[in-house]
Amino acid sequence: MLERYAVYRQAVDEVLTNLSLLQSGSGELVTCASGTTPLEGEVPEPLKSAMVYSLLLPGKRIRPVLLLASYALLREDWQEALPFAAAVEMIHTYSLIHDDLPAMDDDDYRRGKPANHRVFGENIAILAGDGLLNMAYETMLSAPVCVKKPVQALAAIKVIAEKAGVRGMIAGQTLDVKLEGSMPQGELVAYIHRHKTADLITAPVLAGLLLADARDQQLRCGQRYGESLGLAFQMVDDLLDLTGDAQAMGKHTGMDAVRGKMTWPAVVGIEQTRRDAELAVRDAVEALECFGSSGEFLQVLAQETLVRVK
Amino acid sequence: MLERYAVYRQAVDEVLTNLSLLQSGSGELVTCASGTTPLEGEVPEPLKSAMVYSLLLPGKRIRPVLLLASYALLREDWQEALPFAAAVEMIHTYSLIHDDLPAMDDDDYRRGKPANHRVFGENIAILAGDGLLNMAYETMLSAPVCVKKPVQALAAIKVIAEKAGVRGMIAGQTLDVKLEGSMPQGELVAYIHRHKTADLITAPVLAGLLLADARDQQLRCGQRYGESLGLAFQMVDDLLDLTGDAQAMGKHTGMDAVRGKMTWPAVVGIEQTRRDAELAVRDAVEALECFGSSGEFLQVLAQETLVRVK
Numbered sequence: 340m341l342e343r344y345a346v347y348r349q350a351v352d353e354v355l356t357n358l359s360l361l362q363s364g365s366g367e368l369v370t371c372a373s374g375t376t377p378l379e380g381e382v383p384e385p386l387k388s389a390m391v392y393s394l395l396l397p398g399k400r401i402r403p404v405l406l407l408a409s410y411a412l413l414r415e416d417w418q419e420a421l422p423f424a425a426a427v428e429m430i431h432t433y434s435l436i437h438d439d440l441p442a443m444d445d446d447d448y449r450r451g452k453p454a455n456h457r458v459f460g461e462n463i464a465i466l467a468g469d470g471l472l473n474m475a476y477e478t479m480l481s482a483p484v485c486v487k488k489p490v491q492a493l494a495a496i497k498v499i500a501e502k503a504g505v506r507g508m509i510a511g512q513t514l515d516v517k518l519e520g521s522m523p524q525g526e527l528v529a530y531i532h533r534h535k536t537a538d539l540i541t542a543p544v545l546a547g548l549l550l551a552d553a554r555d556q557q558l559r560c561g562q563r564y565g566e567s568l569g570l571a572f573q574m575v576d577d578l579l580d581l582t583g584d585a586q587a588m589g590k591h592t593g594m595d596a597v598r599g600k601m602t603w604p605a606v607v608g609i610e611q612t613r614r615d616a617e618l619a620v621r622d623a624v625e626a627l628e629c630f631g632s633s634g635e636f637l638q639v640l641a642q643e644t645l646v647r648v649k
Numbered sequence: 650m651l652e653r654y655a656v657y658r659q660a661v662d663e664v665l666t667n668l669s670l671l672q673s674g675s676g677e678l679v680t681c682a683s684g685t686t687p688l689e690g691e692v693p694e695p696l697k698s699a700m701v702y703s704l705l706l707p708g709k710r711i712r713p714v715l716l717l718a719s720y721a722l723l724r725e726d727w728q729e730a731l732p733f734a735a736a737v738e739m740i741h742t743y744s745l746i747h748d749d750l751p752a753m754d755d756d757d758y759r760r761g762k763p764a765n766h767r768v769f770g771e772n773i774a775i776l777a778g779d780g781l782l783n784m785a786y787e788t789m790l791s792a793p794v795c796v797k798k799p800v801q802a803l804a805a806i807k808v809i810a811e812k813a814g815v816r817g818m819i820a821g822q823t824l825d826v827k828l829e830g831s832m833p834q835g836e837l838v839a840y841i842h843r844h845k846t847a848d849l850i851t852a853p854v855l856a857g858l859l860l861a862d863a864r865d866q867q868l869r870c871g872q873r874y875g876e877s878l879g880l881a882f883q884m885v886d887d888l889l890d891l892t893g894d895a896q897a898m899g900k901h902t903g904m905d906a907v908r909g910k911m912t913w914p915a916v917v918g919i920e921q922t923r924r925d926a927e928l929a930v931r932d933a934v935e936a937l938e939c940f941g942s943s944g945e946f947l948q949v950l951a952q953e954t955l956v957r958v959k
Contacts, residue, residue: 386823442771461752470815480807489799497790505780513696
C-alpha cells in the first residue's frame, strides 16, 4: 500500500521537478533585476522561481496520487495520466498562494516555509498564482493523451475546470472569506467544505476515470468517493487546526478560531466532527466497492486520512 | 466595415450578457450576507456580481472580434466560434482586474468606473479574476465545437493557453511590474509589449484560424498580423496615456510616467512612436495579403487603430 503511494508520489514529484516550462534552457538564471531581457520561450524571473518555490514545497501530493490511482482502477498505463496529475497539483498550489495573500487569509507560513508573497512580494505572488492556474491547462493540453484520445482528454480537462471553477473550488473560497466572523451554521460549513476542499478531491478522481474510459456507473462511484473523502479531509484539517501541533503542521494552528472561520468543529464540536469524519471515510470506502478488489488501494488511502486525528 | 464590427460586437455582448454560468436560475440574487446557503450549481454572490461587473464594463471587444473575424476568413459559420471569443474577453478582463489591484498597478478606475477591488474588496477581486480565467476554459470546453471538432478545439484552446500563460501575457505582466522605475530600454519595452499586449491579440487570431482548419501558411500570416497589430496597439495606448484625455480614456492619464513604466515613448519619443505604430500597422495589413480580398475587414480594423492618435 505505502509502496504504491510512494511510487505514484515519486513519479509526480519527478514530473513537477522537470516541467519543461519551468526549466531554464541555458541552465542560467535569467534575472530581470540586471536589466537583461528574458529569453523568448522561457518563463521570466522572478515569476519562474516564485512558481517553482510553491510547487516544490514538500507536500503529500494527495490530489495527483488520487488521479493516478483512479486511472489505475481501469488501466495499467497510469503514466499516461501524469500531466493531468501534475496539473491538479498546480491548481491546488495556485489556490494556496492566493489564499495566503494579505487580502485573503493573510498567512505568513505554508508547509513550514514563508508564504509565497513573503518571499517574492504580493505582486509576483498574484502573478505566480495566475501562472500556475494557466499552466495547469497548458500542461494538460500538451499531454500526449490529447493526441491519442482527444475526446477523453477534453472530458477530463472539462471536469477539472468545472470543479476548480466558480461553481466549485472558487465558490467555496468565496464563502470562506466572506463568512469570516459570521455565526457558524451547518449548511454553510458543509457548502464550504464541499467546494473549497471536496471539489478538488473529486476532480482528480473523475479526471483519472474519464481518461481511462470509465462507464457512467463507475463515474458515479468515483464522484461519491471523492465527495466523501473530501469532506473527511476537511474535517480532519479543521480538527488538526484546533488540536494539532504547529511544528508538525508547518503553519500556525488555532488560526481558524482567531479568524472566526466556519469550521465543522465550531458547529458540532470536536467529538462529533471526529465521528462524522469516520462516517464520511466509511462512505468513501463503500463507494469503491463497485471496483471490486482493484479499489483496495484507494480504500486504504481513505482510511489513512483518519490516522492523524486518532 | 463598421457594420460588420458592430455585428460581431453585438454577438459577443449577447453571449457575455447571457452566460449561463452567470445567470441566477431563480432570477433571485442569492446573497451570502443574509446567511442563506447559495444554490448548488450556481455561482455564489458576491463572486458572480464581481465577475459580471468587470466583464460587462463598456469595451471595444477587440479581442473577441478578432477571433470571429479570423475564423470568418475561412468559414461562414462564425457563430460556432463565439464561446471562444467570449473566453478571450474573460481572460482579458481577469488580467485587468488583477493588474488594477493595490499590490499591482493600484488603479482606482477602469473604463470610467471604479476598479473591481474598489467595489467588491481586494479578496473578491482576486477571486473574481481567478474565476474569470478559469471560466474562460470552462466556456471553451463546453462549446459545441468541442464535440464536433475535438482536434481543432484542442488546438485552439492550447494556443490561447500558451499566449495567456507564463511565457506569454503573464511574462509581460511580470516584467511590467518588476521594471517600474528602471531606466527604459528598447529591448525590454519590446518584450513587455510583445507579451503583455500582443500575445493576447495574436491568440484570438490564431485560435479563430485553428478552429476554421487553417493551413500552416495561413497560421503564419495570422501570427504576423497579430504580433504587428499588438505592437501598434500598445504604442497607441502609450501615446494616449501621454497625450490623451482622462475623460475619453475612462481612467487617469499620465500614470505611466508617474509610475516610471517602461513605455515606447519613454525610449524613442512621441514622434518616433507614432511612426513606429504606423509601420507596425502597415506590416499587419501586408501580412493579411495571403487571404486576398477576404482579409479586407481585418486590414481596415488594423488601420483604425491609428485613428485615435492622428
